[in-house]
Structures are given as structure tokens and as C-alpha cells.
Amino acid sequence: MGDTRTVTVFGLGLMGQALAGAMLAGGRVTTVWNRTPGRAGDLPERGAKEAAGVRDAVEASDLLIVCVRDYHAVREFLDPVADALAGRTLVNLTSGSSAEAREMAAWAAGHGAAYLDGAIMMTPPGIGQPDTVLLYGGPADVFAAHADTLRLLGGATTHLSEDTGLASLYDVALLGIMWGSLNGFVHAAALLAADGVPARDFLPFATSWLGAIGVFSGVVADQVDSGDFAAVDASLASHLPPIEHLIDESRARGVDAALPEFTRGLVAAAIARGHEGDGYARLIDHFRPKAA
Known part of the structure; x- marks a missing residue:
């Protein structure tokens, strides 16, 4: 199983901060970066290094974990430093479509980076818990190389398929079940109320x-x-x-x-x-x- 030592987390919203915190708790050398400075919270006090720029953030680690607004935002900040991606693994946990995931995989491969696309089936407070599910699509050997580190984010982390887009498809399908179930519950609650x-x-x-x-x-x-x-x-x-x-x-x-x-x-x-x-x-x- 993989045991990556250096990790950079891009995006420091609530989820990004939780991801970085789990990496620190797991003993990983963790660098963080956010497009808008000042979003690192207490992560530096806990041992994270806040990169001065996106290139520094990329070059700091072998494993790059991205969780931002959308796939367009990922490309927007990584395109200018794409030459630094070669030999690294990019794990994209940004929500999007299966088509976007496959396009991103092709883009990463074109710049010499290995790529996994993932879906987080939990809210930020659950990151790092043993029953938290994260789903991944992409090459099995790439997942295996980083599996131990990725499982720091959730003990029920699963590699679904070599198909990079499948995690995104599972994501929206499972969310559909969630919304259907919650709609049924609130209708029932209104009926009984x-x-x-x-x-x-x-x-x-x-x-x-x-x-x-x-x-x-x-x-x-x-x-x-x-x-x-x-x-x-x-x-x-x-x-x-x-x-x-x-x-x-x-x-x-x-x-x-x-x-x-x-x-x-x-x-x-x-x-x-x-x-x-x-x-x-x-x-x-x-x-x-x-x-x-």
C-alpha cells in the first residue's frame, strides 16, 4: 500500500481545511494554498506550511489534492504552472461531471502527471473518520501508490474503476438518492405535523x-x-x-x-x-x- 509523505492541499474552504487537517493528523508533511490568502486558519499552527504561490505549492509535494469551486477553477490556477506537474500525482476532489473528470485526466496526462478523480461522500466534520466514504476513479496502480495517505481522509475510501469519470457519476447518483429520501421524509413530516x-x-x-x-x-x-x-x-x-x-x-x-x-x-x-x-x-x- 502507498505511504506518501508530502502532500499539498489546494483550496481552503471548510472542506479543504478538513482535508489538510486530516493529513496533518496522519503525520504527512502538509503544504496548503488558497487563491485568496488568509484562509489557512489554524493549519500553520498545527504544522502546515502555507505556500507563497501556486508554483511553490505544486513543487512542495509528490501528492497534490485539489478541492475548489469547480473544474474551471482547477485549470485556471494550474494551467500557468502545468510544467511543474510532471512526475506528481494530482487528486481532484472538486465536484463536477464525469465528462469533466475524464477531460481533466487527459489534461493531466498531457503534462506528465498521474491523475485520480474523487468524490467525497461526507461533510467536513466527518473527514478522517473510519466510516467516511471517498470514491476514486483512475488507474489502480496510482491509487495503490497513495492508498494509505488517501485513507487518512476516510477509512471507507474505495477505488471504483480505472474509468476516471465513474466517481463523479456515483457521486451524483448517490446524491439523487439522498435528495429523494429527504424529500420523502420532509413530506412525511409535514403530513404528520x-x-x-x-x-x-x-x-x-x-x-x-x-x-x-x-x-x-x-x-x-x-x-x-x-x-x-x-x-x-x-x-x-x-x-x-x-x-x-x-x-x-x-x-x-x-x-x-x-x-x-x-x-x-x-x-x-x-x-x-x-x-x-x-x-x-x-x-x-x-x-x-x-x-x-
Whole structure:
């Protein structure tokens, strides 16, 4: 496993400061740089060196970790010093698209740098914790060369694929699940609040149910992969009545019913196509790319 000793962190927002702090806690010789000076906080007191300029920051370390606003910003400050990247490893933890990640990998390779693109599935306070997940795409040997150092940022760090763009794709897919789940929870909380039930009283039932949904998702995943959608737990026909109940309960309390109405539309459309006996996984037909 890799054990990089010198690391530079570019970008000192809340996340960048947390990344640099984890490197210092792990005993790495850590340099930091931010486009706007004065953002290092207590990192220098903890042992970090604040680079005077971006070239100094690049030349200070073998491993360069970037976490800034967007991919355009990465190129903007690294382009003028691209000649200094040769022989170093650039790890980009900036949020962006899979296409941007692949373009950045090609740009880095053109300047002689190894490249990994990563996604941080945690907020700054969780950086460095054993169950914190960071996902990486890029050459497996590059990841292995720095694995021990990268795991200082999160113990559940995972190399997904040689495809540099896959981490970004996982990132947005997982965020989609997060937003969908949170939307469902706040709708439920509004529904219960209308009858005087505090969200905190409902929370244990919601979190337990989310665990059960994780089990159901295994069935959905298997059916999506196999293409066999025959219901093994509940058919689409059996889903429709309780969706109607949720819509009715929402409307009766003046709660916005747009979310369950959208679900009803998906289920009803699949049933209209003759899939009333299929399981919930059949709804992937709605989301798949449409034939030209």
C-alpha cells in the first residue's frame, strides 16, 4: 500500500481545511494554498506550511489534492504552472461531471502527471473518520501508490474503476438518492405535523423503514440487472392503492401532494403498458434513455 509523505492541499474552504487537517493528523508533511490568502486558519499552527504561490505549492509535494469551486477553477490556477506537474500525482476532489473528470485526466496526462478523480461522500466534520466514504476513479496502480495517505481522509475510501469519470457519476447518483429520501421524509413530516406529531417522534420509525428499503433495493437491483421484472414481493397493481391513500391524506391536510402524484403517474403508466404484475423495478423503463 502507498505511504506518501508530502502532500499539498489546494483550496481552503471548510472542506479543504478538513482535508489538510486530516493529513496533518496522519503525520504527512502538509503544504496548503488558497487563491485568496488568509484562509489557512489554524493549519500553520498545527504544522502546515502555507505556500507563497501556486508554483511553490505544486513543487512542495509528490501528492497534490485539489478541492475548489469547480473544474474551471482547477485549470485556471494550474494551467500557468502545468510544467511543474510532471512526475506528481494530482487528486481532484472538486465536484463536477464525469465528462469533466475524464477531460481533466487527459489534461493531466498531457503534462506528465498521474491523475485520480474523487468524490467525497461526507461533510467536513466527518473527514478522517473510519466510516467516511471517498470514491476514486483512475488507474489502480496510482491509487495503490497513495492508498494509505488517501485513507487518512476516510477509512471507507474505495477505488471504483480505472474509468476516471465513474466517481463523479456515483457521486451524483448517490446524491439523487439522498435528495429523494429527504424529500420523502420532509413530506412525511409535514403530513404528520398537520396532526400534531413532532418530526422527532416520527424519526425512529423513518430511520428503521429506510433500513428496510435498503433490503428492498437489493431485489430491485437484481431485477434491473437481470431484466426479469416479475413481482416477487409486491406488484405494481398492489402499490397503486396505498399511493392513492397517501395522496388523499396529503390533500385532506393541505399538504403538497406533488411527490406521491408523480409516483402514481409512474406506476399508472407502467400498468397501462401491461405491467401490473411486475415489481417496482419495472419503473426503470421510465428513467432509461429513450430510443432515438
